[in-house]
Amino acid sequence: QVQLVESGGGVVQPEKSLTLSCTASGFSFSPYVMHWVRQAPGKGLEWVAVIFFDGSQKYYADSVKGRFTISKDDSRSTLYLQMNSVTVDDTGLYFCARVREKHFYDSAWDLWGQGTLVTVSS
Amino acid sequence: SYVLTQPPSVSVAPGQTATITCGGKNIGSKSVHWYQQRPGQAPVLVVYDDKDRPSGIPERFSGSNSGNTATLSIRGVEVGDEADYYCQVWDDPSSHYVFGIGTKVTVL
Numbered sequence: 350q351v352q353l354v355e356s357g358g359g360v361v362q363p364e365k366s367l368t369l370s371c372t373a374s375g376f377s378f379s380p381y382v383m384h385w386v387r388q389a390p391g392k393g394l395e396w397v398a399v400i401f402f403d404g405s406q407k408y409y410a411d412s413v414k415g416r417f418t419i420s421k422d423d424s425r426s427t428l429y430l431q432m433n434s435v436t437v438d439d440t441g442l443y444f445c446a447r448v449r450e451k452h453f454y455d456s457a458w459d460l461w462g463q464g465t466l467v468t469v470s471s
Numbered sequence: 472s473y474v475l476t477q478p479p480s481v482s483v484a485p486g487q488t489a490t491i492t493c494g495g496k497n498i499g500s501k502s503v504h505w506y507q508q509r510p511g512q513a514p515v516l517v518v519y520d521d522k523d524r525p526s527g528i529p530e531r532f533s534g535s536n537s538g539n540t541a542t543l544s545i546r547g548v549e550v551g552d553e554a555d556y557y558c559q560v561w562d563d564p565s566s567h568y569v570f571g572i573g574t575k576v577t578v579l
Binding site: 384386393394395396399408410411444446449454455456457458459461462463464 | 472502504506508512513514515516519520525555557559561566567568569570571572573
């Protein structure tokens with residue numbers, strides 16, 4: 350079925366690195382703009398990063414710019430988030446999400462994964 | 472950066488209408504999307520482009536957007552509608568996607 354499955358979360362020490370993956374199935378991955386969104390424990394949703402369908406544009410929230418890198422591998426139908434120099438403020442549930450309309454960066458997000466939990470702790 | 476303002480909570484009796492507002496400067500010129508998040512679950516899109524519903528979303532959910540306020544209305548509220556609701560827009564000048572803080576809907 351059509352789904353997104355995140356993986357790679359876990360406990361990581363401050364200032365270390367972690368890479369999250371989001372594997373798509375049931376649909377053609379390459380034409381879609383993809384996002385990462387996170388949610389700190391008990392808090393609201395925070396957009397993290399976006400990658401355009403062709404990889405030509407990548408945008409980041411100010412809180413992660415310069416530390417996180419979003420990428421995709423269409424051959425593997427997989428989205429990635431490389432997280433460097435993590436801090437305790439990066440703790441949370443990380444979701445990947447797909448836009449509703451192919452190619453459109455301002456389209457709503459109609460498919461979400463269940464999330465992978467990242468805990469930054471010494 | 473662009474700011475979206477939502478009330479933290481809304482309480483409504485079963486069968487009544489819940490109204491959730493999302494304020495932002497000239498938000499009427501943007502496309503607003505609304506997401507429902509039940510406890511322990513991933514968000515679900517309930518309204519996109521101000522007023523359109525994805526397939527499978529009941530007609531009880533409706534949206535509007537004008538001036539400085541977008542609104543999500545849930546008509547005939549049911550216990551199953553208890554959730555957090557988030558508005559979201561794309562802010563072109565900053566190339567950022569913005570969420571409101573979320574509104575917790577409680578069915579009394």
